[in-house]
Amino acid sequence: MRRAELADTLLQLVGGVEAPPGSGLVVTEALLEIPLEVGSAVRGSELVFLGAPPHTRFRAGVLPPVHHSRLRIGPAEEGSDG
Amino acid sequence: MTADGGGFAVEEFINAITAQLDRVQDALRLKAVNRPLTYALKELSLELKVFVEMDGEGNVRMRPGGPNESGTSEVHLSFTTITKPMIEENTISLTAARSAPLDELGLTTQERRRLEHMGVRNIAQLDRLGASTGVTTVSRLSAVPVDRLRQMLSAGRPRLSGIRPQSPKPAAPPTPPVVKVPPGTRRLQLKGAHLVGDSGPPTVRLNKKALALSEADDDVLVVEMPEPACGGHLEVGLPDGQVVAYELSVDDGAREGPGHDLWAPDGGGE
Numbered sequence: 001m002r003r004a005e006l007a008d009t010l011l012q013l014v015g016g017v018e019a020p021p022g023s024g025l026v027v028t029e030a031l032l033e034i035p036l037e038v039g040s041a042v043r044g045s046e047l048v049f050l051g052a053p054p055h056t057r058f059r060a061g062v063l064p065p066v067h068h069s070r071l072r073i074g075p076a077e078e079g080s081d082g
Numbered sequence: 083m084t085a086d087g088g089g090f091a092v093e094e095f096i097n098a099i100t101a102q103l104d105r106v107q108d109a110l111r112l113k114a115v116n117r118p119l120t121y122a123l124k125e126l127s128l129e130l131k132v133f134v135e136m137d138g139e140g141n142v143r144m145r146p147g148g149p150n151e152s153g154t155s156e157v158h159l160s161f162t163t164i165t166k167p168m169i170e171e172n173t174i175s176l177t178a179a180r181s182a183p184l185d186e187l188g189l190t191t192q193e194r195r196r197l198e199h200m201g202v203r204n205i206a207q208l209d210r211l212g213a214s215t216g217v218t219t220v221s222r223l224s225a226v227p228v229d230r231l232r233q234m235l236s237a238g239r240p241r242l243s244g245i246r247p248q249s250p251k252p253a254a255p256p257t258p259p260v261v262k263v264p265p266g267t268r269r270l271q272l273k274g275a276h277l278v279g280d281s282g283p284p285t286v287r288l289n290k291k292a293l294a295l296s297e298a299d300d301d302v303l304v305v306e307m308p309e310p311a312c313g314g315h316l317e318v319g320l321p322d323g324q325v326v327a328y329e330l331s332v333d334d335g336a337r338e339g340p341g342h343d344l345w346a347p348d349g350g351g352e
Contacts, residue, residue, distance in 0.1 A: 005102060005105075006099070006102040007102040007103070007105035007106050007109075010102070010103070010106045010123060010126070011106055011109055011110070014106065014110060014121050014122075014123055015121075017121055018121070026119070027121075030121075036128075038128065038130060038146060039146055039148075040090070040098070040145075040146050046098070047090055047094050047095070047097075047098040048098060048102075049098050049099050049102050051102075062149045062150060063149055064148065064149050065131045065146075065147045065148075065149070065151070065154065067128060067129055067130050067131055068128075068129040069126065069127065069128050069129070070125075070126070070127040071123060071125070071126055071127075072123075072124045072125040072126075073121050073122070073123055073124060074121065074122060074124045075119055075120070075121055075122070076110060076111075076114055076120045076121060076122040077122075
């Protein structure tokens, strides 16, 4: 199985904080603390970081190590770099 | 890229994560074009389990821990968004980085690395450090002999190697091509490629008077002609600074001979 790049996983996490349409709610900030299986691969001559939530919560010797990550997500501001 | 143990230089390691974060921010910025409210990743902290090792040349390298590997170290990396002024404050200017690198001075790898540890990566930086602290101090701290440093500074000094006359420019500019348009033309359509750059669409001037753009795409521009339509010198200033000139002629004959009309509609004239 091809593992997702870290950017793809982060994009999905950021996209996931939106309130359901029609709920009338607005998320002003979200703080996510999630485990990620982070690894690296060399594609072409570039180092690429891979990252995805763990396959399973059961421990097995062949699974990649789980890394703790913390994301702070907020509304994008007009004209900001972030 | 990788050392014997398969590790990566810390710089590459950080750059690879930053490249992933840049991709996230770019994608979110694109999403913001069509959505009233979008989110940005403000901060990211990662606690990475890595093996930290040193290669034979004294470079620190890191390698993410693999499955079933124990004894990893934990590296806490925190990324946050910063603004352009903050980047400019905390990095050397591009003009300062343009000076010739130390590699051109024939230094050994060890000597180059010792100077790099002192923040010297090019000749201009070595010159500036030498001027402020003295060459002897630089020599003592970097363990590069004084004579060798003086030789490097001398080799890196600006110098002229010759003077010759520059071939003169052509006396007269080439005659601009003539474009004929029929009287009553309200708009001109200019076709091309990569017409819209970072600085915006091209500027179109007729007899030094700017013409209004009614459409600007990457491959086509539509400009409004003055009322009544008049001929004259037409200049198109492209985004890269290049100026293309035409001689615009309002000519009744342009209706009948579309074969020579550069901007005639596809499939024949009116």
